[in-house]
Amino acid sequence: MLDQFFSQISFVDIFNFCVFITFTICxxxxxxxxxxxxxxxxxxxxxxxxxxxxxxxxxxxxxxxIGDLIHSIKVQNYPTELIDVFVIADNCTDNTADVAREAGAIVFKRFNTEQVGKGYALDYGFKIIRSQYADRGYEAYFVFDADNVLDVNYFREMNKTFDNGAKASTSYRNSKNYDSNWISAGYAVWFLREAKFLNQARLTLNTSGAVSGTGFFIAADIIEKNDGWRWHLLTEDIEFSANSILEGIRIAYTPTAVLYDEQPVTFRDSWNQRFRWAKGFYQVFWHYGARLAKGVFTNPKGSRFACYDMLMTIAPGMLLTIVSVVFNAIIIVLAATGAMSTGVMIASSISSIFFCLFNYVMFMFLFGVLTTFVEWDSIHAPTRKKVLYMFTFPFFMLTYVPIALVALVKKCQWKPIKHSISVDVEEFSEAQQGIAAQK
Structure with missing residues (x-):
């Protein structure tokens, strides 16, 4: 009986089983x-x-x-004399510098078409601040994107984390345009899930979080040690996170510091942005993957799990899905052309493709539902849209499959994403205070 069972197992079954076990273990x-x-x-x-x-x-x-962000910083429930705002107007062709200056920021204009990207712009800004404003005694640096706005208690809450010894911390990333369409909602749910079910868990378990693009601080001594911002890959935030964990620096998380981010609303912009992210994750994996794997066994005990967690974050797990689908599709094509004639293999490959994609969609659907219900009061959208976008979220995530595949073979150039949504930070803050009171 057992011999008969094993005789029916093909190499296709073995391959698909290995993919499934790898996913499960990781x-x-x-x-x-x-x-x-x-x-x-x-x-x-x-x-x-x-x-x-x-x-x-x-x-x-x-x-x-940019004016909304600076205004939201100026109205913080924190001593304004303890916060200075610096804006690097990077290769601008509009009046960003003038708007930022009128809103109360110190502005540096940068024109460099060779070194393009946020990492290079940040490094340029840090060098000027450290050389011309060293006498102001900054203890830490906050990094935001221009489209962000902050809850009025943002700095007060982040200051608690810094005062308790954190060298870096990220914050709760919400969306200011969740209800624009299924694309912006897809981003919003993903970042809410990242904040709640990744970084908050890491905080509770006293392991390291990860910086995600915007809304974080870095202690001044880290910037001094590195002579500025030296992380210049396409996803400089993840590169910084991986490097910090390898050096034993724990990235904290402040769940009570709320930031609102603008998400893309067109599929073209979304594709370009996520293509850059996918390419950047490959870059970070290539540069840091081996060291993180080694760190799982050789780093000080307090940071070994953080190395594993970051390794799983940057590992191209999506490629396992792609490899599985492509492998089984090849088997089906070979069978259709007569190169293979095993009906069992064909049936196994068809069921494996369906199983792989169905499981991915269902897993993302469940995570979308869980995140939406847990963070229901924090999502600024009508009830009908919250419900609708729970069902569109897994399909938004499914579009990562072709993006990850294209990112393997195509070069990436940084492309700007247009931001235009202006919000009333006081209105958002009042809503957030109501949520806090309920908790």
């Missing part, structure tokens, strides 16, 4: 993260001192939104 721990978040609350911090900060913003043709 990522099951993230289900434990969900249980941690649902069963335990993060520790509340208290600050003994207000610290002095510099805000650094890289902006390219952001005149429509």
């Amino acid at each position: 990522y099951t721990y993230q289900l434990y993260y969900v249980l941690v978040v649902l069963s335990r609350k993060p520790k509340q911090l208290v600050a003994k001192k207000n610290h002095r900060y510099a805000v650094v913003v890289s902006a390219r043709n952001e005149s429509a939104v």
